[in-house]
Amino acid sequence: MADEYKVIRWGYPVKTNSDECVNFIDAYFQQVLYYGADRHIILKAGEADGECVLANTLIAFFLAFKAHKDALFHLHAAQCKLGVATVYEKMVFKAVSSWVEAKEPEATLDLHSQLLKDFPKDLASLKRAQVLCFYIGRPDFSLQLVEQVLPENQDENYIYGMLSFPLLEVGRMRDAELAARKGLAIKSDDPWSQHALCHVFQHECRFNEAVHFMETCADSWNACCSFMYTHNWWHLALCYLEGHAHLSKIFDIYDSHIWAALQQNNVDSPQVYLNALGLLLHVHVRGNSTDIHDRMRDLVVCLMDQSSWHQEWLLDLLATWAFAYANAFSQADQLLKGMKGRVNEMQGKRRESMQRVLLLAEALYQYGKGDYTRAYDTLGPNFNVLEYKVIGASDEQLDVFEEVWCVILINSGHISQAIQALERRVEIRSGVPFTWRLLVRDGF
Numbered sequence: 001m002a003d004e005y006k007v008i009r010w011g012y013p014v015k016t017n018s019d020e021c022v023n024f025i026d027a028y029f030q031q032v033l034y035y036g037a038d039r040h041i042i043l044k045a046g047e048a049d050g051e052c053v054l055a056n057t058l059i060a061f062f063l064a065f066k067a068h069k070d071a072l073f074h075l076h077a078a079q080c081k082l083g084v085a086t087v088y089e090k091m092v093f094k095a096v097s098s099w100v101e102a103k104e105p106e107a108t109l110d111l112h113s114q115l116l117k118d119f120p121k122d123l124a125s126l127k128r129a130q131v132l133c134f135y136i137g138r139p140d141f142s143l144q145l146v147e148q149v150l151p152e153n154q155d156e157n158y159i160y161g162m163l164s165f166p167l168l169e170v171g172r173m174r175d176a177e178l179a180a181r182k183g184l185a186i187k188s189d190d191p192w193s194q195h196a197l198c199h200v201f202q203h204e205c206r207f208n209e210a211v212h213f214m215e216t217c218a219d220s221w222n223a224c225c226s227f228m229y230t231h232n233w234w235h236l237a238l239c240y241l242e243g244h245a246h247l248s249k250i251f252d253i254y255d256s257h258i259w260a261a262l263q264q265n266n267v268d269s270p271q272v273y274l275n276a277l278g279l280l281l282h283v284h285v286r287g288n289s290t291d292i293h294d295r296m297r298d299l300v301v302c303l304m305d306q307s308s309w310h311q312e313w314l315l316d317l318l319a320t321w322a323f324a325y326a327n328a329f330s331q332a333d334q335l336l337k338g339m340k341g342r343v344n345e346m347q348g349k350r351r352e353s354m355q356r357v358l359l360l361a362e363a364l365y366q367y368g369k370g371d372y373t374r375a376y377d378t379l380g381p382n383f384n385v386l387e388y389k390v391i392g393a394s395d396e397q398l399d400v401f402e403e404v405w406c407v408i409l410i411n412s413g414h415i416s417q418a419i420q421a422l423e424r425r426v427e428i429r430s431g432v433p434f435t436w437r438l439l440v441r442d443g444f
Contacts (some may be wrong), residue, residue: 005086012088014054015081021055023047027059029124033158035191035228046074053078053085057093061128064100065311071100091115091123099128105136113145120149123158130162137389139169161193164333168199170394176200189220191228198235202396205431207243212237226261227271233257234275238396239332242433247291251407254279254295262302270308270315273299277318278397284325285403286434300326310338313357313391317401320361324368332365353390360388360401367404372411379405381417406438 005013009026016022024045024277031039044061045055056078063071078085085093093213097117098108112129116122126149142164146159153159168176177200183193194217201210214236221229231254237253258276276299280292303319310316316339323332339361343354359378366375385402402425409418418438425435 008054010119010123012119012122013086014052015085016049016052016055018049018052021045021052024048025055028062031184032124032127033192035224037223037225037229039225050077051081053081053089053093054145054341057089057096057332060100061096066214068100073188075100088119088122091118092122095125095128099132105132108132109138109141113148116145116149120152121156123153123156123162126162130166133166134394135392137192137392139166139389142166143170155186157191158190160185160191161196164193164196165199168203170197173200173203189217191217191221191224191232194220195228195232195235198232198239199394199396202235202242203429205242205429207239207431210239211243214239226264227275230258230272230275231260235396237279238282241286244433247283247288250279250283251291259295259299262299270311273303273308274312274315274318274397277322278400281318281321282400282405285400285407286437292421296322298324300328300331304328304331309335310342313339313354314393314397317357317361317364317391321364321368324365332368336361336365350390353387356387357391363408364401364404367408372408375408375415376412376414379408380432381414403434406435410438 003408004015004017006019006022008014008017008022009029012021014025022045024041028039028045029043031041039062042058043053045052046059047167049055056074059079060071060074063074075093079097082090082093091111092115095108095111098111109129109132112125112132115125116129116286126145129145133139133145143163146163146166150159150163150169160179164176164179164183167173167179172387176196180193180197180200183190184197187193194214198210198214201207201213214232217232218236224232224234233253237250237258240249240253254276258272258279261272262276280296280299283292287315300322301323308315309319316335320332320335320339323329323335340358343351343358346354359380363375366372366378383405385398385405388398388401402421406418406425407419409415409421422435422439425432426439429435
């Protein structure tokens with residue numbers, strides 16, 4: 001009967017007779033695309049209709065990173081009702097199930113690609129697929145997916161931010177800027193378009209422009225989830241750092257927006273630690289170890305809670321450095337052991353590529369202890385930061401490791417190699433002050 005089906009935001013039918021259930025699903029979609037702080041609203045969709053396949057499927061995805069057993073329960077509940085579900089619901093179920101059950105990433109992406117071919121207006125599924133692309137270092141496929149659905153979403157909120165980010169990740173900065181600006185013309189408070197435009201500014205060393213732009217956007221981040229909120233503040237802090245701002249300006253952002261977020265009970269992602277550690281490492285590598293000492297001490301205490309371990313490869317890498325810096329060697333050793341165990345369980349090319357990540361982790365451990373010679377020996381002479389996209393990190397997040405590499409080269413006495421590395425950085429991004437300071441400081 002017609003009243004047993006409702007239409008969701010994208011215009012696709014869903015098997016439910018509950019208007020409330022559909023309203024909560026649509027509200028969840030809005031939160032996903034906005035990186036909002038209220039994505040838990042999807043739980044209310046299940047309360048409104050516990051038999052709705054789409055509601056249970058989306059709840060399973062929401063819970064997958066928080067309570068995996070509960071996620072599997074909702075997947076099972078959805079599966080039990082697939083016989084009466086719509087085609088759209090069945091395809092979303094297959095795609096989400098593949099992710100939650102940790103199937104091969106490529107297989108999960110294929111399911112999302114097929115879903116988006118048949119239902120191209122489902123931007124939440126596009127976002128989910130792009131996140132997976134990011135975590136396996138496939139910006140090319142992320143771009144392919146958004147271009148695939150773009151003709152059906154020309155005037156939609158959020159689509160151009162989702163286009164801009166993979167464009168900048170494959171090096172098409174001019175196109176990325178145009179896409180971000182188009183997205184902001186449609187929805188000026190889209191934090192992902194803001195974020196993408198800041199990436200472009202940073203890559204092109206337009207730091208003053210970036211600071212002015214992000215300062216005007218900052219009030220709109222208050223409604224974001226803790227990751228997006230702290231991540232955009234992290235970007236702004238880096239722009240201050242490169243723009244000759246006093247360290248007090250950077251630490252004010254850390255204390256008021258990043259560390260403060262970590263102290264709240266509603267931190268919804270271990271990625272918040274990424275922003276805290278990433279910022280402090282940027283400050284540290286510039287020779288400000290004393291200034292970060294107390295903040296690092298407090299942060300390392302939080303990191304000893306192992307619930308944040310092994311959720312993000314980038315976080316594990318940064319935490320390894322932090323533990324070594326703070327002389328928490330037993331925690332560093334335990335973290336490294338866990339990382340090695342994860343890699344040993346992998347197969348084929350994925351395992352081979354992740355072996356390099358283990359070497360970087362060990363080198364960061366040695367760098368944290370100040371053992372630059374061993375750090376150099378661990379990485380070898382051919383370190384290339386671009387090989388580490390497989391950890392799920394943006395170019396801006398990875399760039400600090402190349403700065404660490406330059407410091408390791410200088411402090412381990414490999415001066416000619418340091419000169420070559422610094423000159424390559426100047427060729428690519430001539431406006432980064434830190435690179436020039438290293439060249440001037442050491443008389444290169």
